Amino acid sequence: MRLMLHFLLLCRISLCQASADNCRGVHCKETGDPRPCIGAHCPGGRVSRPPRHSGPVTHGSGQHRAYPSSASAQRQGSISIGGGGGAGQREGSPVAGCTDAECAVLARHVHASPNDTRDCRGIECRLPLRIRPRARVRVCVGDGCVSGGAPEDRDRSLPVHVADRAAQFLGDFPEFGHPSPEVGGAPLGVQLTCDIKPGENEVPSEDALILHLQLAKGQETLVEALRAQQAMVKDLQQKLVEQQEALLSQQRDILEQQRRMYQQMDGVKAQYKMLSDTVKQASFQGLQGELQSYLESQLSGLQSQARSHLHKSYAVHKMDPDSKGMDVMGEAHFPQPLLGCPSPCGTEQYCAFQKEPPQCESCTMCPPGFFLISQCSPTADRMCQDRDECLELPNICGERVKCLNTPGGFRCLGVSEREAMMGLCGHEYFYNQELQECQACSDCVGETITAPCSAMSDAVCGQSAESPLSQSWAATVTMPSARNTEAKIYPGLQMNIRSKDTSNLLSSEAGRVVFQQHGLVWVDHNFAIKHTCRNFLQLGMRLNGSLEEEGQDLSGVRIEQPDGKYFQGVSISSGMEVEPNHTIAILLKSPNNHCDQSKDIHVYDISAPTLSFLWLSHDTGAVAMSAQMMLLTHYQTSYRPTFRVTSVSDPYMISITHDNRGIRFTESGVVKFVLQQALYSMGHTCVKEGFSLIAFINRNGTGQEMTQAFKTGVNYRDTSITLSGAAAVENGDTLSFEITSPSQCNIRYFGDGTGISILSLIWIPSALSSALTATVVKTGLPSGAVRNKPLLFQQTSSDATQVHLARSGEPNSRKNFVFRQKGTANVALNLKLIHSCNVVKLTLQRVGGPDQSSPDPVAQQVSGHTPEGSEWASIGLRTSFQVQNGTAIYATLDCIRGRVNHITHEGGTNISILWVAG
Structure with a gap:
């Protein structure tokens, strides 16, 4: 097949040209000479060589087919010149019929160099010699031609024999076929014939x-x-x-x-x-x-x-292939004996087998924004699935705003609060300002809707008698037995919390308080101790944790070392947001292990409850916040703390000022706060004059002192100062603090994650709360040997509808604080005095109520004599309790083995009362 392709290609591109041109007529056409063409001047007398191939000639329709001639014909080298009939020809001369001079010229043509181009014409001169066509012999036809041959040869037109250039080329390249034989013949035995048409064939x-x-x-x-x-x-x-x-x-x-x-x-x-x-x-x-x-x-x-x-x-x-078989059983030794709950579970309950021992648990209710996928059964809890609003409603945030699904709602990224107020969240959803996202409205199942769901607020369900807005709970805190091997003070000793009161809000379990409902809680604890431990002791509260489980430290105070000479009374407080199953524990710990509970610690047995809780429902709209103090290493004289917010339930209502030194409120209400700061003092002037912690309310650019607490100074000792109070605030008011110290007194303030330098507060709307502050009167105070004498007060704040101080003409004037509506009250009392008593007792009594019973103490605090080198001493208490219409409270002072010399009516002595609707 390849040979045939080469054959057709070469046959097509090879041009066959006539071997000679005929000179017809009397005169040759090419010379233009009128004389007959004779001799070397005849155009047909060009030197030519016989063709390399010879073969038979076939005539037909003016076409001549030339076959290759033999090699001997190529080697003859004779030249025939058209002219006369052979006269004058001499044998051995190159050209017959020529003179000597003419024969010399013709001889030069015959023996010319192979590169001579005089015998070529047109494109032939460009071809290499190996493929250039050989000299052609012209046949002279006509009257002027000399016959040089037989008559029969002159009568017929002889065929022109032309060398087949394609065959010759193929012979030069052995790879395309066998070389040409000596006697002629095309390569591979193929003969190439071309149609000759004068004037049309050209050499490629x-x-x-x-x-x-x-x-x-x-x-x-x-x-x-x-x-x-x-x-x-x-x-x-x-x-x-x-x-x-x-x-x-x-x-x-x-x-x-x-x-x-x-x-x-x-x-x-x-x-x-x-x-x-x-x-x-x-x-x-x-x-x-x-x-x-x-x-x-x-x-x-x-x-x-x-x-x-x-x-x-x-x-x-x-x-x-190396993987092992799957454990279908889930356990290596299945089955195992299963234990059920001790008693059959009731309706809307299931038996939780994962707890030890198994116990009945309430079935989970699907919150708003979730849908039910599995009903509650006796052995399994109800299962809920979060709705993907972004998937169900693709264009809920618009075409150009990206939607992000969140638990119980969704968030439109980049949407402002103003756009949300226009109803972007859609039907049955509201914009949560705290989370900055759309949340599903609450379903009031079995309750009446007192306030429908709006674009910016959730639905408010009707309140029942079993779900009040506020409640209180009290308990007693005692030290665990020293025989207990786990009662170690150095890592942290958990105090035992015990109470006889039952409540659906919380319970006392394993010495801790366990919450059963979510809400906001304010906690107060009064504690009196005498110790000889090295350095100091620290009393604190921890949320959702104990020794076995890490939690969050809410507050803490340090009790310095007085060498065990007298009792010291301290109070700790904190406000936080709680959820069901959250726990609160009271911890007492030492910074080193040089403290023995049986020898170095003596706790005073206070007759009144020492721990109290004020619980607020979320329906009150209260907001809780906690902030950590940002401390420097060293201060002198006054110190204004700066804050860093650690948690806030609604940042719109409560925020930090631009200089981080104050707390700003957006709406009017009542704020309950506590600030606790640990410090280390150096200098005798610190012991003599002590420190004061003051709270200010800045209103319309004017700072006003609200309340103050005093702390006796110590030299080269760790101690703490704390202040708690309640006050009414307006829109735009700020709350700030300052700690004053005497000159030439160097103080270092400390803070860590144990709650010793923290601010806690709860803001309550003014529609559901009120506050009153007062201080002691200037004259008529108990002095000398004082035994359970009541204190007299004068009001410093404006009147409140729910509580007031008895005025002149009323029973127990300036003594009793009377409540006019049912609710829950919280009291913080600070007293600054000079005394020589061995033990000072400050007690808060409650009288009145539905049964008109005799006074009973609701809180008590104990303190010892004034430290050496100091002039002033302080004592204070904090507590929460329930009040009815007509309930009254008053405070008494008791001095044991000593006398009371003076009680100041200025800074350091005050009482603040908070009332919240029940």
């Missing part, structure tokens, strides 16, 4: 021939590339077959695993049957049904796990 250039040869070689390279690609395709097909075989092998392995799983499930069913038979034989009533439902749920779970596992197995492309 060498570049065209070489280009065609390169195309031929390119075709060979293409064929080779196609063969290589064919081999690659075969290789890929082979690899595909191998992969298909591997996939089939994996499918067989998966089916084998499935068979083993079902065998294991059959084994579980057989074990369940055996266990059921054992239960029947043991005659446990009621246990069989629970076991059956539990095991059936476990089997259904195993089946779902098996299906999920198989689905994942089919999805993978490769399986690890």
Whole structure:
């Protein structure tokens, strides 16, 4: 096939040209001479060589077919010149019929150099000699021609024999065929014939021939590339077959695993049957049904796990052959004896088997924004699923705003509060300013809707008698037994909280308080101790934790070392937001292990409850916040603390000022606060004059002192100062603090994560609360040997509708604080005095109420004598309790073995009362 292609190509590009031009007529056409063409001047007398190939000539329709001549004809080198009939020809001369001079010229033409181009014409001169056409012999026809041959040869037109250039070229390249034989003949035995048409055939250039040869070689390279690609395709097909075989092998392995799983499930069913038979034989009533439902749920779970596992197995492309079989049972030794709840659970309850021992738990209610996926059963809790509002409503935030799903709601990224007020959240959703997202409105199931859901507020459900806005709870805190090996003070000793009061809000368990409802809580604890431990002791509160479980420290105060000479009374307070199952524990710890509970610690047994709780419902709209002080290493004289917010339930209502030194309020209400700061003092002037912590209310650019607490100074000792109070605030008011110290007294303030330098506060709307502040009168105060004498006060704040101080003309004038509405009250009392008593007792008494019973103490605090080198002393208490319309309270002072010299009516002595609707 390749030979045939070469043949057709070369035959097409080869041009066959006539071997000689005929000179007709009397005069030759080419010379233009009127004389007959004779001799060397005849145009037809050009030197020519016989053609290389000879062969028969075929005549037909003016076409001549020339066949190659023999090689001997090419070697003759004789020249025939048209002219007369052979007269004057001499034998051995190059040219017959010429004179000597003419023959010399013709001889030069005959013996010319091969590169001579005089015998070529046109494009022939560009061709190499090996393919240039040979000299052609012209035949002279006409009257002026000399006959040089036989008459019969002159009568007929002789065929022109032309060398086949393509065949000659192929002979020069052996790779295209066999070389030309000596006797002529085309390569490979093929004869090339071309139609001769004078004036139309031309010789192609060498570049065209070489280009065609390169195309031929390119075709060979293409064929080779196609063969290589064919081999690659075969290789890929082979690899595909191998992969298909591997996939089939994996499918067989998966089916084998499935068979083993079902065998294991059959084994579980057989074990369940055996266990059921054992239960029947043991005659446990009621246990069989629970076991059956539990095991059936476990089997259904195993089946779902098996299906999920198989689905994942089919999805993978490769399986690890070294992987072990899946533990379908979930445990190595199944079944295990199961224990049920001690008593049958009621409606809307289920038995929680994961707890030890199992106990009944209330079924979870699906919160707003969630939907039910599984009902509550005796052995399983109700299951809820968060609604994906972004998926259900793709254009809920608009086409150009991205929607982010959140638990119970959704968030439109980049949407401002103003846009949310226009109703962007949609129906049954409101914009939560605290979370800055849209939340689902609450469903008032079984309750009346007192306030419908709006674009910026949630729905408010009707209140029932069992769900008041505020409540109080009191307990007693005692030291654990020193024989207990876990009662170590150095890491932290948990105090025991015990109470006889029962409440649906909280309970006392394992010495801690456990909350059962969510809300806001204010906690106060009064504590009196005498110790000889090195350095100091620290009393604090911890939320949701104890020694076994880490939690968050809410507050803390430090009790310095007085060498065990007298009792010290301290109070700690804190406000926080709680959820069900949150716990609060009271901890007492030492910074080192040089403290023995049985020898170094003596706690005063206070007759009144020492721990009290004020619980506020979320329906009151109260806001809780806590902030940490940002401290420097060293201060002198006055110190204004700066704050860093750690938690806030509504940042819109309460925020930090631009200089971080004050708390700003957005709406009017009542704020209950406590500030606790640990410090280290150096200098005798610190001991003599002590420190004062003052709270200011800045209103319309004017700072006004609200309340103050005093702390006796110590030298080279760690101690704390704390202040708690309540005050009414207006829109735009700020609350700030300042600690004053005497000159030449160096103080270092400390803070860490244990709550010793923290601010806690709760803001309550003015519609549900009120506050009153007062101080002692200037005259008529108890002095000398004082035994349970009441204190007289004068009011410093404006009147409040719910509580007031008895005025002149009323019973117990300036003594009693009378409540006019039912609710919950919180009292903080600070007293600064000079005395020499061994023990000073400050007690808050409550009288009146529905039963008009005798006074009973609601809180009490104890302190010892004035420290050496100091002139002033202080004592204070804090507590919360329930009040009715007509309930009255008053404070008494008791001095044991000593006298009271003076009680100041200025800074350091004050009382603040907070009332909240019940």
